[in-house]
Amino acid sequence: MQPLFTRSHRTSSYRISRKNLASCSLGLTLLLASCGQGTVTTGQVTMPGNTQAGSASAFVLDPTHAFVAGQLVVGLQDGRSAQDAAKLVGGQVLSELPTLNAAVLSLPSGLPVEKAIRLMAMSGELRYAEPNYLMSTPERLSGTPQGGLDASVSTQAAQDAVLNDPQLGKQWFLGNMGVYKAWETATGKGIRIGVADEDIDRNHPDLKANISFPGYDAPNNKVITADTPYDGIGHHGTWVSGTAAAVGNNGIGGAGVAYQASIVPLTITHDPAGASNVDSARAFIWAVNGPDGKAPGTAGDADTPAGHKGFVDIINYSFGGTGYSQLSKEAIDYVLSKGVVFVTSAGNTPTTGPASPAWTPGAISVAATTPRNLRTEFSNRGAHLSVAAPGQQVWVTAVRKDVTNPNEVNYEYVDGTSFASPATAGAAALILQASADKNPDGSIKAITLTPAQVRHILEDTAFKPGVNYNINTGNGIVRADAAVLRATQNAAATVEKGVNVALQFVADSDNSVGIPLVGATLSGGKRPEQLLYAQSAAGDGPFPTGRVNFREIDAGDYQLYASGPRTVLAGGNPGIIGGALSLAPGTSRGLLLPLPVTFPVDANEPNDTLATATPIAYGNVKDGVLPKGDVDLFKFTAVQGETAFINTKAVSGSPDTYLQILDATGKVLAENDSQRPGVVDAALDFPVPASGDYYIRVTDKTGGTPFNAYFVSLSRLVGKESEPNGTATVNGEKFSNIDFTGANPLAIGQALDASISPANDVDIYTFTGTAGQKIVADINATESGKPDGVMSLYQAGNPVALAVIDDTNTQDPTVEYTLTASGTYYLVMAAYTTGTQASSGNYRISLNAR
Template sequence: MNHRQHFAGILGLSLLLASCGQTSTPPLHSAPGPTPTAPGQAVPELDGDRIAHQLIVGLDAGGDLNAVLTALDARLVDRNERLGAVLIEVPQGRSLEKAAGLLRGVAGVRYAEPNYVASKPVQLESQSPLGAQSVYGGLNDPEIGYQWFLRSMKAAEAWKTTTGKGIRIAVADEDIDRHHPDLAANIAYPGYDSPNNTLITPATPHDGMGQHGTWVAGTAAAVGNNGIGGAGVAPDASIVPVTITHSGTGASYWDSARAFVWSVNGPDNLAPGDAGDADTPAGRSGYVDIVNYSFGGDNYSQILREGIEYVLQHGVVFVTSAGNTPTTGSSSGAWVPGVISVAATTATDTRTTFSNRGGHLSVAAPGENIWVPGTRSRINDPSDNTYAYVNGTSFAGPATAGAAALVLAAAAEKDASGAINRVNLTPAQVRHILEDTAHSPTGGYTTDLGYGVVRADRAVDMALNDASNRVEKGASLDMRFVAQSDPSVGIPLVGVTLKGSERRPDQLLYGQSAAGAFVYPSGHTSFYEIDAGDYQLFASGPRPILTGTAPGSSVASVSLSPGERRTLGDQAGVPLAVALPADPYEPNNTPAQATAITYGQGLEAVMGERDTDLYRFSAQAGETAFIGTQTLLGSPDLKVRVLDGSGKELAVNASFRSGLRDAALAFRVPASGQYFAEITDEGVGGAFNTYLVGLTRWKGQAPEQNEAGRVTNDTFGGVDWSKALGTAVGETYEATLATNTDVDTFRLSARAGQTLVIDTLAHESGKPDLMLGLFDAQGQLLASNDDFTGQDSMVTFEVPSDGEYFVAAGSYNAESKGTYTISFMEKPGQ
């Protein structure tokens, strides 16, 4: 099953290496695979911990890419069809936070987040060599005695059974020195250069940057028994080079997630089992058998999680390093349930001082003074045979990936010659074998070492004992969360946690966790290849910023059997006790039920599923009535019509401007009498789709008086109130900002307890990009807003006392200028 056809999923580690134009907008579709070309230097422009101006947007099936690009005036950079996501570039001057907010109102958007980068840290200090030069494990590699990590993991004992031949490990990392004499024989082509979306072939030159990828590859599978250097944990396993960065700053999560998908699908970009798939080896779950990822960072990333889940969902093992902060806090890839998350140990089987710890750990492996091949200074010189001592959880991870390769090879079905016919263990089975055979100095699970230090010999022995049938398989769980009072309503989640399992009753697995201004999942979450057993499920949501309601919560029991693939909520859903927004004006679906509205009123209502709201108003011949709408929550696509008493349509507007889902129109009244404003949703509506409808008198163009003032960092300064235009509640004006030094000002009277609503609509998207402020008579700011719910600015404020108040409209964007409308209203009953 395609990952995006199922429910959307959802925390790399902190830092040893930790992570580093198209104008047409066709719909998302399966694209051809990458082409074999030499890599360029894909070096991103950084803005702190993210790629400048780039936003990753996840789309539901059928999501409108054009609507996303139009809403932000953005450019499409790349797309990932398998993960249902696009990478876009937003214009300079628009913050990513604001851009993500603007997308909250675009139907089909699952999430929006920056293209985070996990930065490359300074190499940790290494100590003097451990051990003397000697033969180890019957191999003739002269420097193998330096590799204490092989002795610690009992690799030689495992090699008596298997050396990992036939197993493919994707090393998702820096570009590897693929022609290093101690790696070349184990490199499997083609590999993949994710930043450039090209294949890596034997003719592809090394990019000349970095050492980390070479160190990682050598730890897992440096060639053994070749008379030079040392060996990897799986000395005959194949290394598939998967480059995720060409920058010393780190790797982006977009490039990382795309690399994970490629590792499963291979060069033809077809998932295993898809019609036409020609590059998945027979009897395999993916193009590779194991993905090693020694990158990560502190930022939660939806694209990274879904990329990892794509690997697990297709039955490929995923190994990631725990990180070098050292902390117990969350880090991106290492916290995704189902992965093998690895801490680093010393030669005495204790946690290193730099290794992260926590309840997410699976196992530990050597990560200090690791003797491995390094990137050569003379890339084209075969006699250059460079090695280095390195430290970090980045090497505990590939050491464990090498052990996983030994496990897969030992348990695999083979032909008479010993060649692998079928790899028959699931990711959870491999994890369980490594965990159950690890050496625990304390005799149990700890947050320092997980289940203990990997012992390759024990793991291989267990794999030989009919492991595909005897070792417990993992379980997978998809969920949909709904409102308890109305199961047809899906709930955007704050978070979901599973606690328990038969193996670890105190285990906590995190599903979704909304992060700051960016992530807004749609009520679905997934877990793949987790332990079977009994869980307590804890969920809370929705986020108040999305729905305006207090979060509800749910606690439920879930039992998962080994190998089970289960969906909760496919019918009734998992209920959350959430109070849905109430519409005080329902029913108002017919002319007889129409809600009365008068000039100056702004009414808040809910656009329910397949709803029609009618509002009745009286108007005089010759005046112009302005009917405006503003989304408050959710993502309605509003349409407004004006009808006469017989139901005849007199005016209609489904969008005030291109890309705006709020409708507004100015209606020239032909005759005195009663009229109806009909509000509908061009979509299907929804329980959280609340909106404001206002009725005002159109007053035409406000005189431009070139008022002085400036907006800096969301703050008004130097405003000249003496030229403020006198207005009143119930009026709408058209005004223009000439530059960002032009601050338009308005004056109106209000009474104590009156709730003022000042709403704006730019005539072009983001032009002007308004900042709106309400001030008292002394010029003190009372309330301000920059893009209400990610759209045009609106201020709502309850006036403390009778008197005169001022409104200012300006912009901190030097390029922001243009025409807008501004409406002055009040909530009814005030």
């Protein structure tokens, strides 16, 4: 790959770029984009391979967050195993997603998800780490008619249709979309639509004939067969399936948009609370690869239908939320890369803000409209929309009141972008069938269109109620008749194909250095206001890949804005670039993009040899940076019989420090690569054998990058704490009722061994400081999760804490503070404690100064 931009390409658009990037870098709060905004409640959901569908749960939600408690999703670096990742946090591998080079880990008791992510980020071995987000199932939207359609709504009479289904007259959306005319050419026959949703009432008389087996039960990692019972939980999957492909011309009920298309059930949840992000991604991959697990067209692939690009041709996903998930992004990228169309709902917030996966580049994002061709009040809007489709007062198949009755036909009115999406997926099925190469008997010989071409046909032929594009309905309201006509006009050769772009962000001063956590926005393409956003990793972890992908996006001229990494994560200053990028239809490009980043500065260099070692004394803290291949040496003087405590801690980037103590000849006397199992920071005790000079050697086991900053401190271990040493009440990270009586003295340059026991124990230490002194008080726990420390700094006579630190590296707090006045100060240490969480265990506290 050749460099695209250099320093000279920076423009005045940075302020806009940074605003856009910030608005898209939100934590996920996922909501099912169907029948209104639901409330996330503690629920129980089955996990792959552990339980039967609908049986007792295998996980519960974090009580205060919309994600699964005790689980972590990780993207693995090449050559690393899920087991390697689990060891970093003392966890276990629950399941793997090898197609995405990802895994799901269970965390040890007492290690919160957020802390595990920070630990993983420092490891340098992962592409990303994020929670296993949960997507909740809301209630039906209010105002939906239960008795019948608004009489003022004009519908095409059933007798005008070519089918004999008696309830077509209630399905205004079919006439609004021009479906009747489209049926003269295409009905969806031979096209498979994967419905990733709740379980479906698969024996519903108006669905049964179109259900295609096998399907996939993602939470239980099992195939769905004709004998698999409906789990009885939820209605959403049945509503969605009927919208896309309810059976037509069978003399009962109504019909779906593609009434002869096949529905492949992809069950992603068995719980009213919703579906996990992992199970959604697992369903997407299965839908493409099929039950044999082989990618289409690869060796051993035996289940991709001849002439088709995946096991299914279209995936409909009516779930979504307000943030960014790297797992979701990479799963959808995989779907698109294999030529399978991905259709998703815009969401029902309503908002113009970011939504996942509706904002995923290459996906067909669908807003909802009323019978009068207006955006519904609940539908999301924004410059990311592809099209709109009917999503209000939609009359569709519903779960039967008696699912054992083979003759019962149940229909209901529903509202939501969840139904605009499958209506569009049905139109996509008509397009694929109409454009396909056919055998002499009319069956499909080969699918000819790419996902981008399907999207372009829908957009270009849509009914535009106003201007060509607007943030309420995107490119317009889907018209199946016009879309099918365009599909028959040599569409494979004449409709513009999409573009695949792989961006690799590197430091402009050293192209071998990948930039962690870069956000990239492409503005332009098909229209000036279009914004396509992606990033190299999720959340706040400085994962050192710098790779950003865009799949099946529009060709055209773009402005690319990129920024990263965040200073708090990687030190130095973030790089920002902006520049023009022209993408030709049907091409795939890989671009090397140098970012003008500023690295952390190591003021102690050169200190790579014994002769140039930086002096360090007891009570000192020295900052260092470990670029590729670097070695840092520090020289100290010690007295025989004392014990020196040398401690390191990562400051930015992802250093995995390795410590050695050398004598004056360079002989290694002691060494350590981690202060405890699963932690990348090294620390060691050195009983001094003889008075004299010694050297601390610090290297980076990851090989090093210019972002990898750390500090090293030198203390004298002077003994153990003595109880009682003060009292206090702790709630979370807040202290109250503090009594400093009995606080243990701790001088600058000293370290003490101590214990939180019992779990509600509080230890208080006192020291004397001087104005302007920069103190560093650090905790090193002995065991993982025991204790999960929190520490506060107080000044004598002031009841308000000067600093409160929950943790710096998973469970070990570090208080860094510049004292404003000379006098007496107190350090208050305890375990993070709530009504359900507390921990006890041994630790060491050290106090030093820069």
